[in-house]
Amino acid sequence: MFRYIIKRTLLALGIIFSISLITFLILNVLPGDPVAAMLGDFADANKIKEVRHNLGLDVPLWQQYFQWISNLLKGDFGNSYFQKKSVLFLILQAFQYTSFLAVLAYVIALIVGLSMGIIAAVNHGSLIDRSLMTLSVLGISAPSFWVAILLQIYIGLNFKIFPVSGVQTPIGYVLPAIALGTRYAASIARVTRASMMEVMGQDFIRTAYAKGLGSFRIVMVHILRNALIPIITIIGADIGSLLTGSMITENVFNIPGIGKLLIDAIGKRDIPLVQGGVIYVATVCVIVYFVVDILYAVVNPNIRLGASVE
Amino acid sequence: MSEKSELLVIKDLDVRLFTERGTLPVLDHINLSLKPGEILGIVGESGCGKSMLASAIMGLIDAPLKITGGEIVFEGVNLVNASKKTLQNLRGSAISMIFQEPMTSLNPIMTCGQQIVEAILAHEKVSRKEAVARAMDMIKSVGIPMPEKVFRSVPSQLSGGMRQRIMIAMALSLRPKLLICDEPTTALDVTVQAQILYLIRKLKKELNTAVVFISHDMGVISQMSDRVAVMYAGQVVELSDKKDIFTTPAHPYAIGLQAAIPKMDGEAESLEAIPGSVPMLYDLPAGCLFSTRCERCSMKCKTEKPELVDINEDNPGHLVRCFIPAI
Amino acid sequence: MTKTKLIQLDTLGRNISETKIQHSGYYYESFRIFRKNKVAMLSLFVIILMIFLAVAAPLVTGFDPDKQKLAERLLSPGVKGHIFGTDEFGRDIFTRCIYGCRVSLSVGIISQLIASVIGYLMGVTAGYFGKKADDIISFFIQVFSSIPFLLFAMALMYALGSGLMNLYLSLGLLSWANTARLIRGQVLTLKQQEYIQACIVNGGSSRRIIFKHLLPNCIPMLIITNTLGIPSAILTEASLSFLGLGVPSPTASWGSMISGAQTFIRTNTYYSLFPGLFIIVSVMAFNMLGDGLRDALDPKLHK
Numbered sequence: 001m002f003r004y005i006i007k008r009t010l011l012a013l014g015i016i017f018s019i020s021l022i023t024f025l026i027l028n029v030l031p032g033d034p035v036a037a038m039l040g041d042f043a044d045a046n047k048i049k050e051v052r053h054n055l056g057l058d059v060p061l062w063q064q065y066f067q068w069i070s071n072l073l074k075g076d077f078g079n080s081y082f083q084k085k086s087v088l089f090l091i092l093q094a095f096q097y098t099s100f101l102a103v104l105a106y107v108i109a110l111i112v113g114l115s116m117g118i119i120a121a122v123n124h125g126s127l128i129d130r131s132l133m134t135l136s137v138l139g140i141s142a143p144s145f146w147v148a149i150l151l152q153i154y155i156g157l158n159f160k161i162f163p164v165s166g167v168q169t170p171i172g173y174v175l176p177a178i179a180l181g182t183r184y185a186a187s188i189a190r191v192t193r194a195s196m197m198e199v200m201g202q203d204f205i206r207t208a209y210a211k212g213l214g215s216f217r218i219v220m221v222h223i224l225r226n227a228l229i230p231i232i233t234i235i236g237a238d239i240g241s242l243l244t245g246s247m248i249t250e251n252v253f254n255i256p257g258i259g260k261l262l263i264d265a266i267g268k269r270d271i272p273l274v275q276g277g278v279i280y281v282a283t284v285c286v287i288v289y290f291v292v293d294i295l296y297a298v299v300n301p302n303i304r305l306g307a308s309v310e
Numbered sequence: 311m312s313e314k315s316e317l318l319v320i321k322d323l324d325v326r327l328f329t330e331r332g333t334l335p336v337l338d339h340i341n342l343s344l345k346p347g348e349i350l351g352i353v354g355e356s357g358c359g360k361s362m363l364a365s366a367i368m369g370l371i372d373a374p375l376k377i378t379g380g381e382i383v384f385e386g387v388n389l390v391n392a393s394k395k396t397l398q399n400l401r402g403s404a405i406s407m408i409f410q411e412p413m414t415s416l417n418p419i420m421t422c423g424q425q426i427v428e429a430i431l432a433h434e435k436v437s438r439k440e441a442v443a444r445a446m447d448m449i450k451s452v453g454i455p456m457p458e459k460v461f462r463s464v465p466s467q468l469s470g471g472m473r474q475r476i477m478i479a480m481a482l483s484l485r486p487k488l489l490i491c492d493e494p495t496t497a498l499d500v501t502v503q504a505q506i507l508y509l510i511r512k513l514k515k516e517l518n519t520a521v522v523f524i525s526h527d528m529g530v531i532s533q534m535s536d537r538v539a540v541m542y543a544g545q546v547v548e549l550s551d552k553k554d555i556f557t558t559p560a561h562p563y564a565i566g567l568q569a570a571i572p573k574m575d576g577e578a579e580s581l582e583a584i585p586g587s588v589p590m591l592y593d594l595p596a597g598c599l600f601s602t603r604c605e606r607c608s609m610k611c612k613t614e615k616p617e618l619v620d621i622n623e624d625n626p627g628h629l630v631r632c633f634i635p636a637i
Numbered sequence: 638m639t640k641t642k643l644i645q646l647d648t649l650g651r652n653i654s655e656t657k658i659q660h661s662g663y664y665y666e667s668f669r670i671f672r673k674n675k676v677a678m679l680s681l682f683v684i685i686l687m688i689f690l691a692v693a694a695p696l697v698t699g700f701d702p703d704k705q706k707l708a709e710r711l712l713s714p715g716v717k718g719h720i721f722g723t724d725e726f727g728r729d730i731f732t733r734c735i736y737g738c739r740v741s742l743s744v745g746i747i748s749q750l751i752a753s754v755i756g757y758l759m760g761v762t763a764g765y766f767g768k769k770a771d772d773i774i775s776f777f778i779q780v781f782s783s784i785p786f787l788l789f790a791m792a793l794m795y796a797l798g799s800g801l802m803n804l805y806l807s808l809g810l811l812s813w814a815n816t817a818r819l820i821r822g823q824v825l826t827l828k829q830q831e832y833i834q835a836c837i838v839n840g841g842s843s844r845r846i847i848f849k850h851l852l853p854n855c856i857p858m859l860i861i862t863n864t865l866g867i868p869s870a871i872l873t874e875a876s877l878s879f880l881g882l883g884v885p886s887p888t889a890s891w892g893s894m895i896s897g898a899q900t901f902i903r904t905n906t907y908y909s910l911f912p913g914l915f916i917i918v919s920v921m922a923f924n925m926l927g928d929g930l931r932d933a934l935d936p937k938l939h940k
Contacts, residue, residue, distance in 0.1 A: 027792060141916070143876060149898070209370055210401055211406070212429070222417055226418065
């Protein structure tokens with residue numbers, strides 16, 4: 001287990017390093033002068049030169065990269081060009097909103113998705129199963145921003161308790177969380193059902209019945225616990241896309257999270273902020289994958305105990 | 311013999327498989343009985359319905375299969391129309407079962423100990439600590455070395471033989487009156503097979519458990535059984551004491567099975583195989599089900615269905631389903 | 638001959654297991670199975686219909702998708718021949734939805750073709766050559782699977798600028814990792830088979846083996862992953878366009894239409910509804926088509 005953690009940690013560090021390189025390349029090497037774009041069409045050459053110098057863009061690329069990376073490691077993400085504040089400060093401030101929204105959405109998605117999946121699997125082949133699965137296909141296919149707008153129209157405007165914009169009160173998170181969570185609830189429901197169906201057909205479930213256990217215990221302890229193992233792997237992948245997905249929901253509901261921050265920064269071509277935001281979110285995602293991986297090993301004793309898996 | 315002394319009586323049991331091609335007879339008019347402490351061997355080729363019979367007794371028959379007629383009476387209770395709750399209470403405590411595949415019959419993410427403890431707690435109101443102690447005793451009694459370690463192991467850390475011992479410990483942890491063994495040694499090495507068979511016999515004696523022992527292996531059946539039922543295509547074709555069936559088999563199929571056992575005394579005699587294979591359920595012959603493979607098949611065999619009847623009035627108890635039994 | 642089974646569940650809980658081994662009539666048999674699958678056939682029909690609408694858009698509708706007519710802005714559905722109504726610039730919403738098919742379908746299909754090519758080359762290199770190449774490519778697969786898709790699509794579109802070409806490229810460059818992983822696994826299995834072993838032993842050139850022997854065996858899996866990748870590409874394009882990072886205005890795209898409709902949710906509720914329905918229908922159709930193709934192309938089910 002210890003060796004496994006070390007191996008995974010090294011891999012995670014390697015991935016974070018590679019992602020920082022990719023981010024840097026995307027934002028600094030691709031054609032187009034970001035500074036010229038940032039300052040608009042009418043900036044004079046001296047101004048551009050000055051800004052390039054301020055941003056440290058007038059030295060060779062590899063130097064820029066190492067400068068940026070070593071600053072990042074020191075916790076220095078640079079300053080936002082327009083807001084004149086530390087990028088890290090802006091990101092951390094915005095990330096509170098984003099992470100709260102993402103966690104709330106995922107908790108809702110887990111509760112709804114797992115129950116849908118379990119109910120569908122237990123009643124497989126029935127009308128309930130088919131309706132739930134049709135619903136989940138719809139949920140997967142609907143873009144979150146569209147669900148968000150539908151919620152605004154049909155719930156927000158009809159029931160005044162749910163605001164359609166802003167999160168001045170905690171209740172403001174409800175609609176955004178549902179909009180963001182729908183897709184994940186649907187995909188969790190499908191994976192749960194598929195995974196449970198696979199476990200249900202296995203011999204040890206017959207053993208559990210032969211032992212005279214109750215159906216509830218069999219479903220919850222024997223089927224679900226085994227079925228959860230593949231579900232946990234998708235949770236990792238989900239949380240990554242959840243963080244980025246929340247960016248769009250934040251824009252619809254006007255929540256000052258990291259998505260709003262990044263989109264505004266992109267609109268204003270605020271390079272340090274875009275760069276910092278991207279690397280920050282990407283790093284958080286990789287860390288989440290890493291944690292989920294370890295969690296996976298913990299719930300699956302066949303990995304934890306290092307037993308041979310045939 | 312009166313029915314009262316019987317532990318299990320199966321009367322005219324029918325199990326049907328419902329498919330697109332129509333309703334197929336998986337088990338057809340099964341009549342069997344079992345006294346406390348007795349071992350009934352059930353032998354037949356794969357697909358003849360042996361395992362289905364075991365599932366029917368356990369109440370584990372599920373759609374698209376259905377029990378369409380007959381009774382399974384266990385200690386006076388008819389299991390066929392018993393409530394879910396009654397069945398659940400009997401399963402694992404009064405009737406328990408050992409399966410063919412020890413590799414997959416245990417939950418891969420629960421320790422072996424937990425799985426036995428769970429069975430005890432499901433049926434008896436004892437403290438967890440006591441259940442753990444009893445589970446540990448059971449693990450010791452099935453001859454597992456280092457029981458403490460095995461108690462905390464997950465199945466993938468154990469060999470097939472060890473897992474089957476765990477299955478046996480689990481099945482016997484509540485001292486059942488009836489143990490169903492569905493090909494318990496088929497998936498194991500020959501040496502391990504002998505150990506497991508010895509263990510089942512030993513524990514059976516200690517607990518006075520009746521056993522339904524299912525196998526396709528006549529050799530194993532002859533070692534284990536008091537009485538033997540030969541099954542073919544969902545029917546019992548011969549039922550008698552072990553001695554009769556192995557010395558004077560009467561049904562042509564049973565004779566065929568007998569001839570297929572390798573013998574140690576003979577000089578490299580060639581083994582005889584029964585020609586053909588078990589007919590498909592949707593393509594059963596009109597008369598005797600064995601008529602398609604039978605050497606002695608007559609016209610009557612092709613059109614009429616034989617009943618299971620006693621062939622020896624002086625010594626009742628040798629039942630054969632054949633118009634022309636070999637006596 | 639050992640048979641390795643690699644089971645991989647994707648986010649929809651679908652099992653994209655290894656598909657392999659073809660015999661004569663394999664595709665015929667697949668087609669026979671596929672034809673019996675009503676949901677998949679319906680999805681195929683919907684997709685063909687959408688492709689037709691995209692190609693023949695000017696014949697289907699009489700309105701210009703981009704021409705502004707401020708006098709007729711924000712009409713309700715049905716008024717003056719606008720069956721879905723008009724947007725804030727007086728443009729016909731139905732027409733823009735139809736033209737939106739062009740963007741969405743082409744982005745979905747072309748970006749996934751790019752991803753398939755990269756994914757196949759990466760996967761086959763890793764699986765066939767093994768050793769160092771495998772280590773390096775496997776690491777890259779890990780990196781690209783860990784990259785938050787939408788975030789980097791945003792970053793790429795920011796860097797490259799908006800436009801169709803850039804959408805194809807960005808989404809293609811970001812979504813090859815899954816294909817590569819599956820192809821790698823499949824090639825590892827195929828390499829164990831006698832006829833490939835025989836080719837290697839007989840000194841067949843690597844290029845010949847990779848394209849003549851391995852590629853045909855990987856085609857079914859490529860078809861499946863490609864089809865199942867299209868819906869997420871369509872959704873990502875819609876999200877990018879919604880955020881203003883997709884196609885430049887005034888080109889009609891479902892995502893940017895919904896973004897425009899956002900301002901009018903109090904007055905024109907239908908405006909945002911229609912482009913959303915187009916997204917849902919196209920995404921569902923590709924998802925179910927992919928499911929159907931997977932069922933039909935999986936040789937384990939051929940009996």
